[in-house]
Structure formats: C-alpha cells, structure tokens
Amino acid sequence: MIAVTDLKKVYRQANRDIRALDGVTLSVPADSVHGVIGQSGAGKSTLVRCLALLDRPTSGSVEVNGVELTSVRANDLRRARRRLGLVFQHANLFDSRTVAANVAYPLELAGAERAGREAKVAGLLALVGLGDIGGAYPAQLSGGQRQRVGIARALATDPDVLLCDEPTSALDPSTTGEILELIAALKARLGLAVLVITHEMGVVKRICDSVSLLEHGLVIQSGTIVDVVGDFGSRLSENLIGLPPSATVDPALGATIEVLDTTGPGDVPALAAAGGSLGVDLPILAGTIEHLGGTTFHRLRVLVPRPLDPVEVVARLHSLGARAAVSGPASTAGVAR
Ligand SMILES: Nc1ncnc2c1ncn2[C@@H]1O[C@H](COP(=O)(O)OP(=O)(O)OP(=O)(O)O)[C@@H](O)[C@H]1O
Ligand SMILES: [Mg+2]
Incomplete structure (x- = not known):
C-alpha cells in the first residue's frame, strides 16, 4: 500500500513561488489501481518525481507499507526506491542492451548473483508475455513490446507499488488496451498497489478502482469509481459517465x-x-x-x-x-x- 499525506512541492522561480503540489493526500491499497488524472500543469509529473524520490518534496510524507520514504537518507535512497517500480510513457530502455539485459539492470544494481538474475529475468519476461525475445534489442521491438519490457524491468526488484506515468500515452488504441490489461492482471497476480498518472479518462475507465482529480496541485475530487460517478454533477461523474x-x-x-x-x-x-x-x-x-x-x-x-x-x-x-x-x-x- 502507498499513502501520500499532505505532499507539497514549491518551486522558487524568479522570486516567485510556484506551488506545483499544494497538499496532496491519497492512498492506494494493495491489489488495487488508483488513477490520478489532471490537465497540463496540474502537477502530475511533479507528483511522480516526488513519489519516485527523484525530487524532494517541500513537505509531507510518502509511505510504502508503513515505511516513510521522504525521510530516507541519501545513501539509502537506492534501496528505498526498490519498493516502487516505475513505468514511464516511453519505456526508456538501454538500446545497447538486449531485452533480458534491460530487465536484469535493476538486479545488477541490487547486487544479485548472475545465476539468480537469469532465472528471475526469464520469469519476469514470461510474466509480461515476452518469454521468447530476451535476446532481441529494443530497436527490434514494437512500442507495446518495449512497454512490456519496461514493466518487467519495473517488477524486477519485487516492488510493492507500481507507479505508472502516462503508461499508454505513446501507444495506439489497441496496444493501449493490451498494456492496461497486463497492468490489471499483474496487479491481481502480485497484489500490487498501482498508481497510474494520466490525462486520459479512458485509462481511468478501463483499469482504475479509484481516482483522484488533480488541479493546480490540489486533489479536488477523489474516491472509488462508484462514489465519484454517484456524485451527480461533479466533474469526474460527468466525465466518466455523462448523461x-x-x-x-x-x-x-x-x-x-x-x-x-x-x-x-x-x-x-x-x-x-x-x-x-x-x-x-x-x-x-x-x-x-x-x-x-x-x-x-x-x-x-x-x-x-x-x-x-x-x-x-x-x-x-x-x-x-x-x-x-x-x-x-x-x-x-x-x-x-
Ligand atoms: N523545475 C521546476 N521549476 C519551476 N516550476 C516547475 C518545475 N517543474 C514544474 N514546475 C511548475 O509546476 C507546475 C506543475 O507542473 P507539472 O510538470 O508537474 O505538470 P503536469 O501535470 O505534469 O503537466 P503536463 O501534463 O503538461 O506534463 C507547473 O506550473 C510547472 O510550470
Ligand atoms: Mg507532466
């Protein structure tokens, strides 16, 4: 489970404070998918960077299974990051490494033994439906296959939380459906808490159990899909299932x-x-x-x-x-x- 409490990020720019996150609170239990939807400039990327420990929040806390991540000291950051698997819009693979070597990368960083790594990578590739292409290079793959490799790599350190930043925004509609189905299946199989950051309501409709609407760094509506749709006249209700x-x-x-x-x-x-x-x-x-x-x-x-x-x-x-x-x-x- 991931719990974000009163998370704030203020950027100082030309003597002016930009409140990119203005007190974001949300939580995602294990075995569920929470969507964060917002327009350009809402603070989505800032949220991802703060949750992924790529950027320090100004205040607030991020807890994964009861462990507070924001107070982790610099030399423990790498270990703390393993609790979170990251999936990006573009899979961000190393072009010079094979698929298997890309998936193995986080295991190498974690100091895993070679024999254990190979068995683990084979299992991960099978899990994402890419059992037979471990020897291929990223340039030989379709966008959907690259994203599957990115997901396998994100799962290499057995994270509790999968943080997906616009995971399907670069994909065509049918590949989008396949990747969202894969994320939902992995959530159920591995009991993951999945946080999906998106600007597309279609993504929320397809896989989210609950959703938060982010605007100007604030969550202005949040709840299960049933609750937000049942709040007649609200933004999410009208956008999810309008009349x-x-x-x-x-x-x-x-x-x-x-x-x-x-x-x-x-x-x-x-x-x-x-x-x-x-x-x-x-x-x-x-x-x-x-x-x-x-x-x-x-x-x-x-x-x-x-x-x-x-x-x-x-x-x-x-x-x-x-x-x-x-x-x-x-x-x-x-x-x-
Ligand atoms: N490094 C930075 N320095 C100053 N301001 C920043 C910085 N990063 C983001 N901001 C500001 O914070 C606000 C939120 O930006 P953010 O990139 O998180 O939005 P977003 O929801 O990801 O938008 P998009 O959908 O366009 O990617 C914006 O007003 C942006 O200009
Ligand atoms: Mg962004």
Missing part, C-alpha cells in the same frame, strides 16, 4: 430523477425493482450504460409520473442500493438539487 441530453419534461407529467445503479452478473437493476414494488412504470428519458472494472453502471434520467412523489422513489432506490437524486422539475419535491 446524454434529454428534452425538458413538462412538469404536468411529473418530475425527473437521476439514478446510478450498479449491477453485477445476475443482479436485477434497482430501477426495475423499485418500479415493481411501487406498481408503476418509471420511464427512462436518457441513459448511459458502461462496464467498468467488472461492474455495469447504469446512469439514468428517469421520469417519476405524477402523482408519485419523486422523493419517495429516491428513498426506495436508496433502500435498494442505488444512488438517486431529484433533478427537476422539482414541482412536487421538497428536495431539489
């Missing part, structure tokens, strides 16, 4: 509510259960259905026909485990948003 527009509803017909229902295989959607138990049809006016991380998200705008009280329908949906809120027109409702 298509729908025509304004005549208040004479009723009120509209917004619903987020999550279902696994075999579950009955809460909206159907609510309508059934209330003995009414609850027509869907607009909706988006997405499959994220094994869960199906139904984000719906629903008409609650008069004279039914939308507040009662919202309460019924809550009792069935869905998120819901009255969205308007709030003609019969006491709770408008």
